[in-house]
Amino acid sequence: MSVFYFVAFLSIFFALMTIFTKNPVHSVLYLVITFFTFTVHYILLNAQFLAVVNFIVYMGAIMVLFLFVLMLLNLNKDTEPLKSNLVKLMGVIAGACLLLTVGGSLRVLEISQPIVMKNPDIGLVGNLGKVLFSDFLLPFEISSILLLTAMVGAVLLAKNEPKKA
Amino acid sequence: MQSLSNRKKVLEQKPMNFWERIYLPAIFQGLSITIKHFFKRIPTVRYPEVKRPYSKNFRGQHSLKRDEQGRERCTACGLCALSCPAEAISMISAERQKGEEHLYREEKYAAVYEINMLRCIFCGLCEEACPKEAIYLDGEHVTADYLRKDFIYGKDKLVEPRFDFVKEGETTT
Amino acid sequence: MELAFVIEKFVLVTIVFVISLVVAMYSTLAERKVAGFMQDRFGPDRAGPFGILQPLCDGGKFFFKEEIIPAGAHKPLFILGPTIAIITACIGSAVIPWGQSLTIGDRIIELQVTDINVGVLYIFGVVALGVYGIMLGGWASNNKFSLMGAVRAASQSISYELAMGLSLIALLMVTQSLSLREIVAQQSGFVNWNIWVQPLGFLIFLVCAFAECNRVPFDLPECETELIGGYNVEYSSMKLGLYMFSEYINMFVSSALMSALYFGGYNFPFMYDLGLSQNWITIIGVIVFFVKIFAFIFFFMWIRWTLPRFRYDQLMNLGWKMLIPLAIANIVLTGVITIIKDTFF
CATH class of the missing domain: 1.20.5 (Single alpha-helices involved in coiled-coils or other helix-helix interfaces)
Structure with missing residues (x-):
């Protein structure tokens, strides 16, 4: 359990770092690390297939493409577009909406019983495939x-x- | 236009056929060529251990010759320096003293004889100019060195070592 | 997790690590030797007999070279680049089954670091991660040419990963398993090798492996004529060494993967007919496996000194317009044949 809390802390920490860093390339790299911690979560859940797929698709392909685009952009201070107050206002409203939604959903959420998985191997490839196709x-x-x-x-x-x- | 040499070849670029387009036969052909070379005899001469013989008319490092009694032939006449197109040769002459007859053949000899190997073009004109048959370009390559001053070869490097002269017909015992 | 298990795995990891480093080291020598022989010369033969000590000299030289980090470079990422490259190259060998099991006393030792049930995908993930090393290094150098090299590396590796994955899917349809140990175990003897059922898939996989390792004819990320050396222009000393090293380790791992997936891994013909004990079969199997790996490494080099580099658009055309459709056709073909086999035989 302590491993879970440690990894969870790491994923939240790096997710926040993704938002708060100024340099977009750093931001993408922190996002990559965040995805890596998700992979660790999947492994902790014994979902090896999901872990590897998350690893390949998100870390290996999508983030590489992100990085690819960002590296080609000229990201100097002077080329950065001016953020008008309207955009800031919209950002605040959107953020507040998200917060509201998350808060509301948390309120509805019952404190669940610790789920005992019926089949701990459900995350392995064969089982997952059978479930997906039936x-x-x-x-x-x-x-x-x-x-x-x-x-x-x-x-x-x-x-x-x-x-x- | 009319070809004047009659050797003009018209290069025809046909569209590639199926086998050419899938690359593989060409790749295998290339692979077979390289693997043939892999097993070929290698013509390399491993230099410091194995030396290729120089050709007969090779002109290498100069040597100042001695006569049959082991005396230096050069008389410091300066004709070699005069003939040298690269001005590589310089010398200081001196008069032979009493008691030095076994060292120098002529009454005048070169006290200092220097060839700048960086200037020398190994044309062999000094060899041709010499009236005493004292200089020949019969050595090996002039080797590389680190400093320019080391390329000025003095008599210590140029004069051929003394040798034991054996008359024809005599047996060496 | 008793102690013996930990020690056993630790020893195994160390051995695998050392072997891959040594093989990578001597691949550099072998590369130059092969180049020499194919060009009718000897290659390096001055350091020790037949140049055996040449890699050591090169390594020593790399360590003592001056280390330059350009003033405009992004320092942490500049250092992170080669680090990621070498780490991802090394961890790929964790799931490769080097041999069957050895019995020492009453302990059965599996000659594989770990057998996860998605072994093939794991290697895929590691390979996908490897491109980060090149990209970060290329971008952090703050040099146009290295950035170009990095961008090429990224797009090339993504394009060829697709075809590679598709060619593997056809193989997995045959083997019905993602675990490398199982895939190899299915191919005992000689006639069961997967190359006989998946020749087209193997060909696609081979081409993609060349592209993923950034080897000639797909070495566009480091092409000297256009990019003066590509993503590693600004690197010097052992950082450059690590990049080159990771390339050779990648070559080793992908050779091992190819021989495990398609050429039976440690299996050799008549392995059970000779009346050998299990330990002997394992030991011979390991040797056979390494012979196969070296054959593949030789093939990599053979190709390198035969083919010229592709142009960039040719590379993309080959990847997207030829290999991917071929791989999909291969999947369909495999599926049809499997169904026919299941229903009629």
Whole structure:
């Protein structure tokens, strides 16, 4: 349990660091570390497949792309766009809304009983696959269709660009 | 345009066919070529241990020759320095004293004889100019060194070592 | 977790670590030797007999070189870059099964550091992480050329990871397992090797492995002619050494992975027909495994001294327009054949 609290502390700490650092590249790197702590959480839950997938997809691919874009931007102080008061106000409102939602959901939440997992190996690949393809077949297929649509859209965008220009 | 030399080749670039487009046959061909070279005899001469013989007309480091009695042939006439296109040779002459007849053949000899090996172009004109047959470019390569001053070779490096002269027909016992 | 177990694993980790470092060290020599022989010359042969001591000389030289961190560089990330590169290169070998089990006394020692049930994916994750080392190093150098190298490395590794993953999926459909130990154990003998069922998948995997290791013909992140050396231009001394070292360790690990996934790992023909005891089979198996690994490393070098570097657009075309569709076709083909096999035989 102490391991959990330690890792949880780390993930919150690095998540906060992600927000509070000035340098966007640092911010992304802290986010990477945050994702790494999530991976550790998954391993603590004995969900090895999820852990590795989180590791590969989020840390290995998506964050690399983030970093990729940020590194190409010229991130000097003078090129930073001026933040108008309107944007700040919108930020405050959005943040307050989020806080409200989280607070409300926490209030509704019952203090749950410590769940005893019926099958501790549920996170292993085989079991996960069986569950995905039997109990959750429809959501799984729908999400895959969503991804396919996104992919086709991306290809279309990439194809159309040069003709217009 | 009309080709004048009649050796003009028209390069035809056909679109690649299927086998060329999947790259693999070409890659295997390349691999087979490199692996053939892997097992080929290697023509390297491992230099400090194995030395290739110099060719007969190779012009290397100069040597000042001695005659059959082991006396220096050079008479410091200065013709070699005069003929040198790179002005690499300089010398100071001196008169032979009594009792030095076994050292120098002529009455005048070179007390100092220096060749700047950085200037020398190894053309061999000094060799041709010498009336006494005293200088030959029959040595090996002039080796590298660290300081410029070390490339000025004096008599200590140029004069050939004394040797025991044996007349033809005599047997060395 | 009794003490003996901890000691056993500790010894195993140390051995694997040392072996991968030594192999990487001697790969540098082997690379130059192979280059020499393929170009009709000897390669380095002055330090010790046949140049055996050459890697030590190089290593020593790396340590004593002046270490320069450019004034405009981002210092912590500049140091972090090679660190990540070498760490990710080293931890990849943790899930590779080096051999069957040895029986010493009444202890059975598995010759594998750990057998997690997603072993293949673990290696994938580690490889994906390796690109951070290059990216951070390239960006932190504050140099346009190194940034270009880093960006190339990132996009190349992401593109080829896709094709690699797809080619692996076809393999996993055959093996029905993600655990490397199980995959290797299935391939006993000679006819059960996965290369016979997945030749196309292996080819795709091989090409992607070259790309992931940044080896010729896909070494665009460090291409000298365009990028004056790529992501590691600003690096000197042992930091540069660590980058090069991690490249060679990656090559070692991916060779091991390829021989484990497709060439039977420690299995060799007639392994159970010779009447040997289990320990002997294991020992011979380990040797056979290393022979396979070295053969792959040699192949890596052979390719390096044969093929020229791809152009960047050719690289992307090959990755996205040829390898990925091929890999998907391979998956479909494998699926169809599996179904046919299951229903009719």
